[in-house]
Amino acid sequence: MAIVPGSGDAPAQYTLRAGEARLDLNARLGQSLALRHTGAIACTHCGRATKKSFAQGYCYPCFKKLAQCDTCIVKPETCHFDAGTCREPEWAERHCFQPHVVYLANSSGLKVGITRATQMPTRWLDQGAIQALPIMEVDTRQQSGFVEMLFKEQVADRTNWRAMLKGEVEPLDLIAERDRLMASLDSGLAGLRERFGADSLRPLDAAALHFDYPVLEHPQKIVSHNFDKQPEVAGTLLGLKGQYLLLDTGVINLRKFTGYEVRVA
Numbered sequence: 001m002a003i004v005p006g007s008g009d010a011p012a013q014y015t016l017r018a019g020e021a022r023l024d025l026n027a028r029l030g031q032s033l034a035l036r037h038t039g040a041i042a043c044t045h046c047g048r049a050t051k052k053s054f055a056q057g058y059c060y061p062c063f064k065k066l067a068q069c070d071t072c073i074v075k076p077e078t079c080h081f082d083a084g085t086c087r088e089p090e091w092a093e094r095h096c097f098q099p100h101v102v103y104l105a106n107s108s109g110l111k112v113g114i115t116r117a118t119q120m121p122t123r124w125l126d127q128g129a130i131q132a133l134p135i136m137e138v139d140t141r142q143q144s145g146f147v148e149m150l151f152k153e154q155v156a157d158r159t160n161w162r163a164m165l166k167g168e169v170e171p172l173d174l175i176a177e178r179d180r181l182m183a184s185l186d187s188g189l190a191g192l193r194e195r196f197g198a199d200s201l202r203p204l205d206a207a208a209l210h211f212d213y214p215v216l217e218h219p220q221k222i223v224s225h226n227f228d229k230q231p232e233v234a235g236t237l238l239g240l241k242g243q244y245l246l247l248d249t250g251v252i253n254l255r256k257f258t259g260y261e262v263r264v265a
């Protein structure tokens with residue numbers, strides 16, 4: 001599922017890729033939608049058929065072999081490239097040794113996160129954030145991990161997806177939150193600059209971004225659909241937020257089922 005920001009006052013635009021077809025999901029709001037998992041799962045990396053999906057879309061061999069499936073991607077501060085044990089050093093050069101951005105976002109309250117500079121704003125739309133503010137740029141994924149660790153002393157790094165889907169999220173003054181956190185984490189940031197170089201952590205003076213999602217009605221109670229348990233997911237489409245489809249019969253996180261062959265009606 002591809003999500004792009006809406007232009008002007010328009011909400012985010014959702015497009016579902018089903019085989020060769022591209023389905024404009026915003027246009028289906030208020031209408032019935034049925035997704036049927038055929039039982040086939042293809043690895044998003046090698047295309048091989050797999051009985052089970054690992055790490056949201058990979059076959060088991062890829063899951064064990066690819067650097068992008070290593071635990072250091074989720075915990076970048078544990079990067080082991082310098083020890084010579086990176087699973088794919090060339091991939092790491094292209095992905096980990098690239099500028100990363102530390103950001104604050106508001107998905108279910110204030111959170112801190114990191115992303116490659118090229119993944120903005122997709123990252124925030126995927127999380128269902130209603131606001132985001134890039135606060136710092138660094139040279140590598142590992143450095144962004146250390147900065148994130150520091151911020152996690154004071155801010156969450158996870159989204160409460162139930163609260164996010166219920167729409168129970170108050171707007172925040174992200175600029176004020178940034179200034180408050182930067183001041184209180186000052187000595188920790190100085191420590192990281194000592195370690196990585198004076199220019200390693202570069203504060204950004206960006207404007208806060210705001211995102212709207214196409215939602216007719218937020219669910220009061222969250223029921224989750226799961227293709228592994230029930231291949232047919234159908235209902236009236238009431239909204240789109242983050243990687244979720246909100247149907248009157250329950251919600252489904254499509255990211256979780258990356259690689260699943262699905263027929264849409």
Ligand SMILES: [Zn+2]
Nearest residue numbers: 043046059062
């Ligand atoms: Zn594979």
